[in-house]
Amino acid sequence: MEIADDYKEAEIRHFDSVVIAAVQGHVSPFWTKVMVSITFLGSVRWIMILSIATALILLMFKHRILCLYVIVAVSLGGAFNWILKSIFHRQRPDIEPIIEEQGYSFPSGHSMGSFIFYGALAFILFKLYQNRWAKIAGVFLVSILVLSIGISRIYLGVHYPSDIVGGYTAGAAWTFICITGYSFLDYRLKKKLE
Template structure:
């Protein structure tokens, strides 16, 4: 009983710390942008990333960025929800649907609030809409992060747990890099997207654990 309670306490402490870090990261980017102090960072990263531009790499980056697009993530979300429903994992199905769906709405609201124009450079692909925070970065963090959370809980062996987390984390990072490479986002847009997505995902996971596992903890403490 005491061990279960300790795990519960540790989990929520870690959740609060992660939420605080992501919130701090997002607020810091916004403050630096509004004070016009972020351009040096953005331009510096642009110079480094665009030094590697080549036709073959552009094809690779275009394919990677597709994995973070609205259409692909929508299809994958529906697919994951259907699989979870088929497996009778109803709480997890609801978790994925609400986390990803409301997360997309959250990104739209943030873009509407900040209304940052996209980089004034020659982009390698066409992309409309506002720039901050990056929808690809935020959406991929939320969706692939949700999948990582599910797989981490599903696998019994720790090696499989961490392999799945590391692979999906790398994919999220590559999607963010691809947006900068293709010239459709400032690097600070990517960090803002990761921060907002990470904060949202942390909150949703904490709420999921609280509402759907509360009965288990109560039972364990009886």
């Protein structure tokens, strides 16, 4: 909310212009191919495919609450992003974009959606695996991927850096709410079984 309220302020504009200049200073055919591929990993289509696959695998192994967690986190997280975009009505950057995108800019749906979904995968890893190094490696890889998706949106000229920060922040808040809900439900079900 703070970023959205202040996005016309000088500090936010300065932050955006400095980061855009740094990221887009390396535009080349090679990096454009890389960034288009990375940005696809945060697209609605790809995240929905992976979410359905993840939910089905969790259901197959009888992890019903984790399956419900993924479905609720991703689907309602997408609705939450749509609501935020419709509230703030921030237009996309007026620089020459490398790819075309429709809709409002703030908060970044790719950044928010990737934080929620890949964050859910990291949470599942923590719940199901005991190996500490596997958990650390999983969180590290997820963090790099989510960060790369955000950078790809700036590189491709379809988001301001503050849109990305807003997407990560909203995604983190929604992930916290979902994890809290999961923990409460898990606790109640375990209490019933005692």
